Amino acid sequence: MKTTGGSDDQKRRAAERAADLVSAGETVGLGTGSTAAFAVRALGRKLESGELDGVRGVATSFASRQLARDSEIPLLDLDEVETIDIAIDGADRVDSDGNLIKGGGAAHAREKVVDAAADRFVVVADPSKVAETLDRAVPLEVLPAARTLVSGRVADLGGDPVLRTAERKDGPVVTDNGNLVLDCDFGAVEDPESLADDLSATPGVVEHGLFVGLADEAYVGTEDGVDVRTY
Numbered sequence: 001m002k003t004t005g006g007s008d009d010q011k012r013r014a015a016e017r018a019a020d021l022v023s024a025g026e027t028v029g030l031g032t033g034s035t036a037a038f039a040v041r042a043l044g045r046k047l048e049s050g051e052l053d054g055v056r057g058v059a060t061s062f063a064s065r066q067l068a069r070d071s072e073i074p075l076l077d078l079d080e081v082e083t084i085d086i087a088i089d090g091a092d093r094v095d096s097d098g099n100l101i102k103g104g105g106a107a108h109a110r111e112k113v114v115d116a117a118a119d120r121f122v123v124v125a126d127p128s129k130v131a132e133t134l135d136r137a138v139p140l141e142v143l144p145a146a147r148t149l150v151s152g153r154v155a156d157l158g159g160d161p162v163l164r165t166a167e168r169k170d171g172p173v174v175t176d177n178g179n180l181v182l183d184c185d186f187g188a189v190e191d192p193e194s195l196a197d198d199l200s201a202t203p204g205v206v207e208h209g210l211f212v213g214l215a216d217e218a219y220v221g222t223e224d225g226v227d228v229r230t231y
Contacts, residue, residue: 006126006221008034014124014221015039017228018088019046021122025054027081029114030068031089032061032107035124039088040064044071058084060114061107062176078113087118091125091211093136094218098123098231099192103139103209106164106175112207115214123218130220134189138199139164139209140182141175146204151182153202157195159184179206 015038022028022043030040046052057073058081059065068075089111093101100123102108115121138159142150147163154161164173164181173181189195192212199208220227 006128010126010221010223011035011124012038012221013226014126014219015088016042017221017226018122018124018219019043021088021120022046022052022055022086024052026085027056027058027076027083029084029087029089029118029121030057030059030064030073031087031115031124032064032105032111033090035090035126036064036088037067039124040067040073041071044068044073047071047073058114060089060111061105063105063107078117084114084118086120086122087115088122088124089115091123091129092209093134094123094125094130094215094220095134095192096132098215098218098229099134099213100211100215101134101136101138101189101209102211103141103181106139106141106173106181108139108209109141109175109177109179109207112211112214115211121214121216123215125218125220127220127222130218134192134210135187137162137183137185138189138195140184140199141177141179141206141208142182143204143206144180147180147182150202150204154182154184157186157198159186177206
């Protein structure tokens with residue numbers, strides 16, 4: 001359920017501007033997805049040029065770990081760091097208050113741990129991801145054995161859960177953590193904080209894709225620059 005829309009130039013502008021926020025010696029959370037990938041590559045170029053000596057990354061997925069290695073960014077596991085100075089990550093939707101829906105790449109559980117641990121969490125996006133109200137399906141990473149029970153609870157909350165299926169193999173998408181993903185359509189999410197609390201309290205939900213009150217800034221790439229929003 002990866003999101004589409006927005007040009008590569010818009011994504012690159014946002015991501016490279018965010019990469020400029022990183023200082024030498026910092027530990028950086030490396031997000032997952034097409035926009036965050038531009039930031040990872042930009043950091044790799046800065047390291048190669050000697051501009052950012054001592055920078056280390058904390059990956060949020062197998063994909064971001066592999067891209068960081070390809071970009072020759074030294075990596076640490078999350079349990080090896082005391083703090084993450086800044087996290088740079090994309091989003092599938094950003095509302096006017098800086099709340100997010102993430103999980104299009106099925107990496108939202110690890111992304112949330114890293115983004116929440118960061119002293120500064122910067123979202124990078126193109127204009128197609130920005131909306132007044134969150135209006136995309138909310139991904140839930142669920143324990144496989146709890147899929148049916150979680151689906152019933154989502155329906156009780158007014159959502160329509162759909163098991164995410166893989167694109168190039170038979171069967172469902174399986175996360176890096178070995179779990180399944182339910183994409184749950186609640187329509188327009190007018191009260192993301194309340195829905196986030198309800199989903200977090202549902203047994204069998206490993207993590208949901210509502211990131212409420214976590215983002216400090218959003219860098220939105222435009223046709224001729226970057227729109228910076230603070231929250």
